[in-house]
Amino acid sequence: MRVAESSAGVGIRIEGLSKRYGEGDAAVDALKDANLQVAPGEVVGLIGPSGSGKTTLLKCLGAVIEPTRGRMIVGGVVIYDDGWRISDLRALRRDRIGFIFQAPYLIPFLDVTDNVALMPMLAGRPNREARARALELLQALDVAHRARAETSELSGGEQQRVSIARALANRPPVILADEPTAPLDSERALAVMRILNRMASEYQTAIIVVTHDEKIIPTFKRIYHIRDGRTTEEAGEGRALD
Amino acid sequence: MISLAGRDILHSWGRFVLTGLGLGLLIGVTLTMAGVYRGMVDDARVMLGNSGADLWAVQKDTQGPYAESSSIRDDVYRDLLGLEGVAQAANVTYLTMQVRRGDTEVRAMVVGFEPGHPGEPAFLTAGRRITRGHYEALADAATGFAVGERIRIRRHDYSVVGLTRRMVSSGGDPMVFVSLKDAQEAQFLKDNDAIVNERARTAANPALNRPGVPGLLEAITASQVTNRNVNAVLVTVRDGHAPEEVAAGIRRWQHLQAYTRAQMEEILIAKLISTAAKQIGMFLVILAIVSAAIVAFIIYTMTLGKIREIAVLKLIGTRDRTIASMILQQALGLGLIGFSVGKIAATAWGPAFPKYVLLEPGDAVRGFVVVMVVCAVASSLAIRAALKVDPATAIGG
Numbered sequence: 259m260r261v262a263e264s265s266a267g268v269g270i271r272i273e274g275l276s277k278r279y280g281e282g283d284a285a286v287d288a289l290k291d292a293n294l295q296v297a298p299g300e301v302v303g304l305i306g307p308s309g310s311g312k313t314t315l316l317k318c319l320g321a322v323i324e325p326t327r328g329r330m331i332v333g334g335v336v337i338y339d340d341g342w343r344i345s346d347l348r349a350l351r352r353d354r355i356g357f358i359f360q361a362p363y364l365i366p367f368l369d370v371t372d373n374v375a376l377m378p379m380l381a382g383r384p385n386r387e388a389r390a391r392a393l394e395l396l397q398a399l400d401v402a403h404r405a406r407a408e409t410s411e412l413s414g415g416e417q418q419r420v421s422i423a424r425a426l427a428n429r430p431p432v433i434l435a436d437e438p439t440a441p442l443d444s445e446r447a448l449a450v451m452r453i454l455n456r457m458a459s460e461y462q463t464a465i466i467v468v469t470h471d472e473k474i475i476p477t478f479k480r481i482y483h484i485r486d487g488r489t490t491e492e493a494g495e496g497r498a499l500d
Numbered sequence: 501m502i503s504l505a506g507r508d509i510l511h512s513w514g515r516f517v518l519t520g521l522g523l524g525l526l527i528g529v530t531l532t533m534a535g536v537y538r539g540m541v542d543d544a545r546v547m548l549g550n551s552g553a554d555l556w557a558v559q560k561d562t563q564g565p566y567a568e569s570s571s572i573r574d575d576v577y578r579d580l581l582g583l584e585g586v587a588q589a590a591n592v593t594y595l596t597m598q599v600r601r602g603d604t605e606v607r608a609m610v611v612g613f614e615p616g617h618p619g620e621p622a623f624l625t626a627g628r629r630i631t632r633g634h635y636e637a638l639a640d641a642a643t644g645f646a647v648g649e650r651i652r653i654r655r656h657d658y659s660v661v662g663l664t665r666r667m668v669s670s671g672g673d674p675m676v677f678v679s680l681k682d683a684q685e686a687q688f689l690k691d692n693d694a695i696v697n698e699r700a701r702t703a704a705n706p707a708l709n710r711p712g713v714p715g716l717l718e719a720i721t722a723s724q725v726t727n728r729n730v731n732a733v734l735v736t737v738r739d740g741h742a743p744e745e746v747a748a749g750i751r752r753w754q755h756l757q758a759y760t761r762a763q764m765e766e767i768l769i770a771k772l773i774s775t776a777a778k779q780i781g782m783f784l785v786i787l788a789i790v791s792a793a794i795v796a797f798i799i800y801t802m803t804l805g806k807i808r809e810i811a812v813l814k815l816i817g818t819r820d821r822t823i824a825s826m827i828l829q830q831a832l833g834l835g836l837i838g839f840s841v842g843k844i845a846a847t848a849w850g851p852a853f854p855k856y857v858l859l860e861p862g863d864a865v866r867g868f869v870v871v872m873v874v875c876a877v878a879s880s881l882a883i884r885a886a887l888k889v890d891p892a893t894a895i896g897g
């Protein structure tokens with residue numbers, strides 16, 4: 259595992275990241291020299307028009323597609339460096355990255371607790387310990403009263419909170435959220451942002467939130483704009499959530 | 501770690517159980533088919549065993565008396581008794597025919613035997629042995645006849661005096677035992693019209709009806725009526741003599757064919773019921789393919805219905821091995837349900853079959869292994885589909 263001097267204590271850092279889909283005439287440069295940095299405990303917004311490369315950036319960070327060039331550091335560990343990549347991508351995704359999607363994508367045949375406990379179980383934790391951890395998170399996210407329910411019996415907001423608990427379950431240094439508030443009304447969307455901010459500061463997690471959602475954009479202290487695969491950084495309003 | 505397969509099965513148990521039930525009935529049919537074949541083999545063995553014979557002496561160049569028709573003179577047994585190593589020799593006849601009881605008919609194999617000699621049923625489940633020379637019968641329980649009932653074979657009425665069990669022909673017809681003389685009459689004796697006809701024809705033949713030779717015509721017609729044949733002679737061998745040696749002696753000296761019990765079993769099982777065995781084998785192959793197709797289809801559609809969850813599972817770091825084993829376990833679970841249902845069904849409906857259905861534990865074990873292997877193979881399609889799922893699809897666009 260490469261731990262560069264400069265990367266210690268880094269939440270997320272992307273340097274000169276490029277991604278080209280396809281080849282020749284059909285080639286699409288989805289990312290062109292993108293740069294981005296998120297400190298532990300920070301929640302950063304990533305916004306941009308459709309087709310600008312937001313999802314591509316998340317997929318690169320999430321180690322499900324390989325960039326063409328550049329360098330990525332996740333939780334203080336270099337995961338990609340100009341063609342070199344960390345070998346165990348599955349373990350990387352399991353232990354160092356939490357994913358939150360637009361839809362909760364819970365596993366329908368597991369109950370609420372086990373949806374969350376699955377993460378530590380996959381990491382080899384004993385069932386009892388994994389469930390205790392899950393319950394703790396469900397309590398923190400205010401869904402512990404539905405702990406033994408079927409996921410299909412939960413409201414949309416509750417499901418989203420369970421998926422956040424799942425993303426947090428292995429205490430990853432990084433959370434990647436792709437439009438996590440899109441299906442929620444403004445009150446619930448702000449509630450999700452409140453939770454993400456609280457979790458970020460509580461567990462020192464670096465969080466990127468990809469969003470179009472006008473309701474939550476004012477809550478970021480820092481925002482990256484992405485246009486045609488290029489990133490620009492700007493200060494956000496940082497509106498208080500409590 | 502929790503069992504993902506088990507949870508999924510519990511979650512959609514309705515679909516699972518229904519599929520398992522359908523598969524189970526199919527497996528039940530398969531087990532029953534195997535049981536029918538085993539029953540035929542066992543029937544043949546039991547019949548040979550109950551005959552009490554060590555050797556069967558039959559007409560030369562035939563594989564009688566069960567697989568082919570065989571006809572030999574009924575005095576041959578006396579010559580056999582004179583042979584080295586022969587303890588007992590007794591005439592028997594076999595004739596498959598309709599036996600009437602009141603208005604109903606039962607298809608049965610009528611066996612003629614000499615009481616007290618090989619060919620007599622070894623034991624009775626009810627009633628007594630045949631004691632009178634004529635018109636008494638022993639019937640197998642499968643005929644449905646009861647002790648004391650009157651049955652009709654050809655031109656004569658018989659009273660059932662005793663019952664046997666598991667005495668059936670290789671065709672599965674229950675046996676009815678009568679005395680040798682009665683059986684010979686039923687089998688070989690011509691009816692009155694035929695006799696009158698034959699007499700008239702003989703009398704009209706100038707070569708046989710010669711005015712210069714008094715008594716010739718009478719002698720000829722008498723010999724025609726008393727056609728004394730039997731189908732086989734059952735022989736028991738003296739202690740200290742090998743059946744094969746005695747059989748060789750019979751073949752050499754008596755211009756007969758002789759079979760040992762092993763050879764008879766070979767004829768019955770390898771030849772007589774081999775077509776039936778092949779037929780059943782074809783069924784087994786088809787049923788196995790159909791079962792495999794059902795399992796493959798069900799597991800495949802169930803997996804396709806979970807593509808999104810599988811992508812999420814992969815994204816959050818589930819090993820390919822865990823996902824493959826989840827699908828494999830579900831297929832095996834389906835097989836387990838199917839096999840249990842099938843075994844219960846076959847056991848339940850087996851006795852209702854007209855022929856003996858023998859469900860051997862060995863066949864059940866083999867069937868179980870085959871079902872599990874078929875399910876495992878059938879799940880490979882679904883496993884390939886699941887392993888091809890790109891975790892990136894969980895993130896979406």
Ligand SMILES: Nc1ncnc2c1ncn2[C@@H]1O[C@H](COP(=O)(O)OP(=O)(O)OP(=O)(O)O)[C@@H](O)[C@H]1O
Binds near residue numbers: 279
């Ligand atoms: N698998 C792919 N193969 C080829 N081109 C792709 C692929 N995925 C994305 N692209 C292209 O790359 C560019 C960036 O796509 P991306 O999905 O990152 O956009 P986005 O910012 O997430 O857009 P949206 O807001 O609509 O989700 C687009 O032009 C898209 O057509």
Ligand SMILES: [Mg+2]
Binds near residue numbers: 312313896
């Ligand atoms: Mg997108």
